[in-house]
Amino acid sequence: MISFKDIELQDKDLITSYTLNGPRRNCDLSFSNLCSWRFLYNTQFATMDGFLLLKFWANEELVYMMPIGNGDLKKVLDALIEDAHREGEPFCLLGICAGMCVELEALMPGKFQFTADRDYADYLYLRTDLATLSGKKFQSKRNHVNKFKKTYSYEYTPITPDRIQECLELEAEWCKVNNCDQQEGTGNERRALIYALHHFDELGLTGGILHADGKIVAFTFGMPINQDTFGVHVEKADTNIDGAYAMVNYKFANRIPEQYTYINREEDLGIEGLRKAKLSYQPAIILEKYSACLKEEPVEAIKW
Numbered sequence: 001m002i003s004f005k006d007i008e009l010q011d012k013d014l015i016t017s018y019t020l021n022g023p024r025r026n027c028d029l030s031f032s033n034l035c036s037w038r039f040l041y042n043t044q045f046a047t048m049d050g051f052l053l054l055k056f057w058a059n060e061e062l063v064y065m066m067p068i069g070n071g072d073l074k075k076v077l078d079a080l081i082e083d084a085h086r087e088g089e090p091f092c093l094l095g096i097c098a099g100m101c102v103e104l105e106a107l108m109p110g111k112f113q114f115t116a117d118r119d120y121a122d123y124l125y126l127r128t129d130l131a132t133l134s135g136k137k138f139q140s141k142r143n144h145v146n147k148f149k150k151t152y153s154y155e156y157t158p159i160t161p162d163r164i165q166e167c168l169e170l171e172a173e174w175c176k177v178n179n180c181d182q183q184e185g186t187g188n189e190r191r192a193l194i195y196a197l198h199h200f201d202e203l204g205l206t207g208g209i210l211h212a213d214g215k216i217v218a219f220t221f222g223m224p225i226n227q228d229t230f231g232v233h234v235e236k237a238d239t240n241i242d243g244a245y246a247m248v249n250y251k252f253a254n255r256i257p258e259q260y261t262y263i264n265r266e267e268d269l270g271i272e273g274l275r276k277a278k279l280s281y282q283p284a285i286i287l288e289k290y291s292a293c294l295k296e297e298p299v300e301a302i303k304w
Contacts, residue, residue: 002079002080002083004055005044005045005046006042006044007034007038007044012031012035015034016204018069019068021227022068022226024068025122025228025262025264025285026225026264027122027264027267029065029068029225029226030222030223030224030231030233031203031204031223032205032222032223032233034054035195036196036199037188037192039191040188041058048067049075050071051067051073052067053065054068058094061089062087062089063092063291064094065093066093066096073107074107077108081294090297092291092293093291095120096289096290097289098288098290101290110295111295111296112293112294112295113293113294114292115290119269120289121286122264122265122266122285122287123264123265123266123267123285124229124263124264125263125284126261126262126263127263130250131256141246141281144243145246148212148241148242148244148246151212151243152212154210154212154213154247156208156247156248157209158207158208158209158255161200161201166219167216167236174236175190185269193234196234200221204223205221205222206255207219207252208220208221208248208251208252210237210244212244217237217244220234220235220249220252221233221234224260228260229260229261229262230260230262230263231264231266232252232265233266249281264287
């Protein structure tokens with residue numbers, strides 16, 4: 001029997017000892033995301049035989065992440081299947097990337113049904129692309145940044161404890177303009193964001209604030225996912241300030257350490273405008289993610 005427990009802030013070092021040293025670049029494995037969204041997913045974790053195990057509920061469906069670590073993966077998968085059955089639920093894995101599909105098929109041939117969901121694919125960009133905006137393909141982005149520089153007296157500074165309140169105030173104004181409390185998705189995002197800001201240092205986050213003419217107009221933050229990928233989890237800006245999003249994106253990319261080849265800017269959730277914006281930054285990788293459910297235990301399509 002696997003002894004799962006709720007994720008807490010004090011579990012950061014243990015969990016990241018697996019995720020940061022693993023090969024997986026998906027945003028779901030950021031400790032900040034795991035912890036900040038636990039209110040919605042009842043996220044739990046356990047360790048077993050050299051693997052980190054993650055378990056949660058998505059729209060009332062029990063799901064697991066692919067075990068992270070090294071050792072006898074088949075043995076651990078069998079234990080997870082037994083755990084699901086003990087819960088009286090079918091066995092499904094979420095956030096499965098293409099390489100993991102191959103791995104699962106090799107371990108348990110013909111056992112899984114793999115289903116892709118484009119809405120939950122992650123967008124990975126080369127850090128050097130976002131930090132330089134060089135080349136013809138980024139001409140329009142450079143234009144936004146240059147116009148911002150010419151229009152405003154601006155300052156970009158790191159998020160520090162004394163500046164958290166500024167971010168909360170901008171987020172509240174953004175939420176008011178976008179009626180996010182009237183929508184479940186943006187309401188949940190707001191709850192996760194506020195939690196992250198209130199526990200910024202404990203989660204291991206870094207970020208930046210953009211001021212224009214002495215007023216905060218944007219902020220952003222994130223944290224490493226593994227040794228070569230940095231996750232940007234939040235980016236909020238005053239939509240009345242032309243170029244604020246482009247500028248804070250550019251400035252933050254320049255502060256991300258050079259060890260990170262990729263910046264993961266997460267999913268578009270099937271939102272047309274968001275997809276267009278993410279594609280406009282020329283992703284190096286669109287990281288497709290699948291659900292993997294046992295064929296003998298069919299379930300309805302699972303959404304995060």
